[in-house]
Structures are given as structure tokens and as C-alpha cells.
Amino acid sequence: MKVVALVSGGKDSCYVMMKCIQYGHEIVALANLLPVDDSVDELDSYMYQTVGHQIIVSYAECMNVPLFRRRIRGSSRHQKLSYQMTPDDEVEDLFVLLSEVKRQIPSITAVSSGAIASDYQRLRVESICSRLGLVSLAFLWKQDQTLLLQEMIANGIKAILVKVAAIGLDPSKHLGKDLAFMEPYLLKLKELYGSNVCGEGGEYETLTLDCLPLYNARIVLDEFQVVLHSPDSIAPVGVLHPTTFHLEKKDSNSLEKKEPGLVFEVQGDGPNTPESTRQPDNGTVEHTRNRVSLSKTGKENTFSICCWLEDSSQSSTGLREDLETALKETESQLLKQGFNWQNVLYIHLYISDMSEFAAANETYVKFITHEKCPFGVPSRSTIELPLVQAGLGKAYVEVLVANDQSKRVLHVQSISSWAPSCIGPYSQATLHKGVLHMAGQLGLDPPTMNLRNEGAVAELNQALTNSEAIAEAFRCSISSSALLFVVFCSARTEESERSQLHEKFLSFLDLAKSSRRVLDPIFLYILVPDLPKRALVEVKPVLYVQEDSETDDETRQDQFGEGDYGCWGYKPEEWHQDCVQKRVVDGKICVTILSISTEVMKKLHEPKEEQQLERVTRFCVYLLNKTLYENSFSWNDTHGENDLRIHFYKSRCVRKEIIQRFETAFKELNEMSPEGRVAKEPIFNLVPVLGAGNSSASLDNIITCELFSLRS
Structure with missing residues (x-):
């Protein structure tokens, strides 16, 4: 993909560019946000690092790519975790900036950012990417910070500290010091005080002066001033203000091979009114209600609604039409009972032909959208089933609904090394009433989003690794918290491999066991015609996440006596x-x-x-x-x-x-x-x-x- 890289000057935004290149992407532009006043070092921003912004202009020349810059006019107006478009918010400055980049370079399809641990920043970048039809790349997301710092230094990131704001860091001693020099001390602070060694807790910020594989020249800081913002005796806050600097060529011809990257300052106002919520196109299909069948199970707390079409094979409708009919009827049933899509926890999407997966998704997003689900979009699994042969039409929808808004949703859309992204209105997992409903997991390599190509057992191992990463986000583990694993096996799986899957499952869980009690999950294997991306295996875990300190209890039995079971x-x-x-x-x-x-x-x-x-x-x-x-x-x-x-x-x-x-x-x-x-x-x-x-x-x-x- 062609990528515009968000750059703040910090080590993270530079190192993620290196990761982009490692995974085969091309950096074609840089984007940066800076204060309105050049003399200001730092803004009161929840989103952007601006310390050292005076030097960013030289990045275009160092990398020979265009740099787009915009002055930050907005402020942090929408401070809830999940962002919704808000006029005059600082996030809208990013929207205007990237809109202009996309206008000038239409071939751009992705945006890179250096997010490591901040959901606040990641969700806002993902929101902007969603609005612009771009993919978010966040290859540093959820990586171990100690290992990540070591990687950055070993791979040629030359950065200095330009802000300190934590116990153990002194502006007079540590500002301007090289990151490699500071590494042992940062590790010591982690051991003493639990500090984040990459500065993700706001402990420090950096300015990258050289990035060996990317820069054709290094930035030399000639003079700077130390500005003390807070003389706190425990955790003083100070920043480094660059005054003069110059570029030093690494190679006598390196800067002459290409034209230096141009610098564009992006003007214009952001949107002033919220975007309208997308509505389903209800005029495309004539819904034949006499062919629609519904069932509802469950009671007050949660219930399921299933919708399918009887004997669709006898008509001329296709999968797209059948799915739209099923979703429309499901939506109608939700509304009749006082609910809507935001009450849905999980969706089983069964289709008759996986080759029409793209068409099914296009139809799906007409109904289930981020705008309709402000508390988080439901998790989802998509499976091909022999629906037509069973007289169930070409699409079958099953939704699990809650009667409250107490669900907690994990939805990471950025492509990263953490776990497969969910680029679209479905989430990795949904927690409700102690039950964690995880989306169907394929054996995808997270940073490339490609299937493991070594067969079904390798796919299963990767799918379990991905499941474990998601479980850890909810402070649990599949080895200690899993109740049930539903494993869908494609009919294309060799029988010899199929027989090995359960052994691989048990060995993985054995290795992953923690000191906590293991629930000893149960298994259900299902043979199906096909799976998304032509995968051989898809795993759907269901976990129990304790909401208090009670011990798991499997002994509450026989309170009804033996009973008459004859x-x-x-x-x-x-x-x-x-x-x-x-x-x-x-x-x-x-x-x-x-x-x-x-x-x-x-x-x-x-x-x-x-x-x-x-x-x-x-x-x-x-x-x-x-x-x-x-x-x-x-x-x-x-x-x-x-x-x-x-x-x-x-x-x-x-x-x-x-x-x-x-x-x-x-x-x-x-x-x-x-x-x-x-x-x-x-x-x-x-x-x-x-x-x-x-x-x-x-x-x-x-x-x-x-x-x-x-x-x-």
C-alpha cells in the first residue's frame, strides 16, 4: 500500500515507518500538525506531540518525500474514549490535513501512526481513516515496550529526549540526551517506579535526528534552550527548545539523486456539522415477507433472533437480496421490542457461497454501522453453510441481543503486530455479564493479514495465538478462562490434518496455562463448505471473565435432587x-x-x-x-x-x-x-x-x- 506517515518527530512515528517498509508498503508522504504560534513548544493536546516541531520541516528533505503540515486550530472538545465527529475539535484538524493529502495524492490508501498503548489516540486515527476510506497501520500497537525500545535503538533510530515529566527524570540532566544512552536508566526507572520505558505514560518525549534506513541526511542540533515548565521537586517538567540546526549529508550524492521533498501548508476549515448517519438503502430489494422465518430464544437479560428465508432456491433472488431481507426483518424485530443494533452483542452471519463474501459485507454495512452502535459494534463470525440444500435461502442471520448497554467492546481497526484488525463494523470481542464473546478467529498473520500457508494445524496455532492476544486485552487468558471453543473446519481440510487439530489445541492450551485455575474448556468441531479468505480453520472462543474475586465453582449440583429422569x-x-x-x-x-x-x-x-x-x-x-x-x-x-x-x-x-x-x-x-x-x-x-x-x-x-x- 502507499502510505502517508503521521510524524511528530518522536521515535515511535519514525520507527513505524521502518515497519511499514519491512512489510512491503511504500511511504509516499508525511503529515504533521503543529501549533499556530511557531514560538510555542507544546500545546495542551491529548492527541499530538508538538515539542521539537521546529525541526520537522527538514524531514521532507531527509526522506525526499512531500511533507504536509497544518496548524492546530481546534482543541480537545470531545474527550470521551470513542470519538464522534465534533466541530472545532483538534481531531478535525487531522481530518482536514489527511483530506488534502488524499486529494493531492489519490493513490494513498493507508495512514501510519506510532500508537503503542493509547486507545484514545488509536481510536481517533481509526475514526479519521474510516471517514476517508483509508487503512490505519499501527505496527507498534500492544508491543512489549522494553523489547520495542531495544529494537528501535538496534535498528538505527537516533533520538534525543526533548521533554521529561516523570519521577527520576531531571530536565537539567536528561534533556538532549541520546535515547541509547538513556536506555539503561529508563529500564532502572521501570524497575523502581513502574515507568513506561517507551514513555507511553507521558514520562518523556523524543525527537528523531536520524533514522538510518530512511534518512539521506542526519539532523544536527547546534543550539537549544531548556525550558522549565514545572519545578516540581518529585517530577519536574521541562522541554528542549531547538534554536539552530543543520543537515549533514551521509553521502556526497545522497541528497542530489532526488529532488528534496516539498513542504505544503494545509489551510481551510474543518467540517462544521456532524456527518449524517448512513441509512440502509431500503429501495433496492422488494422484500417478500411470506418467505421470511424468525425464531427468538432467551428471556429478559439476553435473547437471540434468527432470520432466514424459506425455499429461496425456488426464486431468482441472490445472496445479496436474501441477506438484505434477513437484516431488514431482524432490524424490524429489534425495533418492535424497543431495541436496535447497539443492543446486539454478537452476530452469526451464515451465507451460502463464500465467493460472495464481499457482496455480503457490502450489504451488512448498510445496516450495522459505527454511527448506530455508539457503545461498540457487535462481534461477528462469518461461515459458509449448505443453506440452500437445507431450504434456508442464501443467507441466515443469528443475533445475540442484550437488554442493557453494559457491554464492553474491543474494536481495533488498525493493522498491527498485535492481532488481526477488524476493518469494518465488527469487533474482535464483546464482554457482557461476565461472558466474553470473541469474533471468529482465522489463522492470519496480524501485520500482513495473510493466512499462514503451512496447512490447517499452522492456521489453528496462529488463530489461537491471536485469540490469546485478544483475551489479554480483557485481563484474562484462553487457557484459564475459556468455556467453549467452536472450531469450524473447511471441507477442503485434509482428513489427515483434521485429526491433528485437537492435539494441537491441547498442546497450545498446555503451554499457555497460567498459575490461575484452568476451566478445562469443552470443544465443538463443525465441518463446513468454506470459510473467509479460503481459510482451513476458524476458531470461535467463548470465555468467562470473572467480575469479582469469587472462585470458580463447579460443585453446585443436585440441589433439585435426583429427580425423575425416566x-x-x-x-x-x-x-x-x-x-x-x-x-x-x-x-x-x-x-x-x-x-x-x-x-x-x-x-x-x-x-x-x-x-x-x-x-x-x-x-x-x-x-x-x-x-x-x-x-x-x-x-x-x-x-x-x-x-x-x-x-x-x-x-x-x-x-x-x-x-x-x-x-x-x-x-x-x-x-x-x-x-x-x-x-x-x-x-x-x-x-x-x-x-x-x-x-x-x-x-x-x-x-x-x-x-x-x-x-x-
């Missing part, structure tokens, strides 16, 4: 345990995976083929009911939810029969159960797959039930 003639037997995986945590969450294989079918002793499905569905309902009540849960907790998803083989006729059989089984259970046990038959969502199982080596289950019970 429905339809079934009696508890030891082999039943092989069908069920469950995890119960804090008496709040019960996750159950129920697998019915051909071996289980044989044990059910039903010789008549036409009655096998009836017996299987009854057996599923019996075991799910037994698991809930043995662990102090019920189908109708007053404040809670039961999210039941049933994975089945793709056949259209089997799907209709499964629905009928499960509905009948729940009705019979209700009639046979003690009064009040099941107030209403549970609603379930059916998902057609190519195969499923609790092991990557065996994906031939007849039916697999996924039940997530949450009690507040």
Missing part, C-alpha cells in the same frame, strides 16, 4: 456421560455440548429406521433436561437465558422432521414434568452443517446440540 423409558446409564460435555461456572453459566453419534444410535436399540429420529430427539431432550437440573438450572429461570443451537446434516427433509420431532419432545417433556418445571417449550435454532463432533478426528454426529445457559 422419561420415555430412559434411565441414567454410565455411557450417557460420553454423550455430554458440560462446564458449570459460579452457578451462573452452564455450557453443554450433546453429541449423538452412530454408536449412540445403536445403544438406543431402535431397529425401525422411521422411528430412529424420534427416539434420538427424545433422547437429546432427556439428556439436556437432566444436565440442566442436575446443575441447578432450569428451562425457565426467571432472569436468564437458554440459547439452544442444534447442528444437523444438511438434508432439507431431515431439517423439517427434526423441527417437528424436537417440538413434540419438548411438549411431551412439559406434560410429563412436575408442575412449573417447563413453563414454555424452549425455542431452538437449527444450523445445517456437513458434519459435527467433539473431536476433530470424528465429525459424523447425527445431531449435535449446543446449549448455553446463563443466569444473572
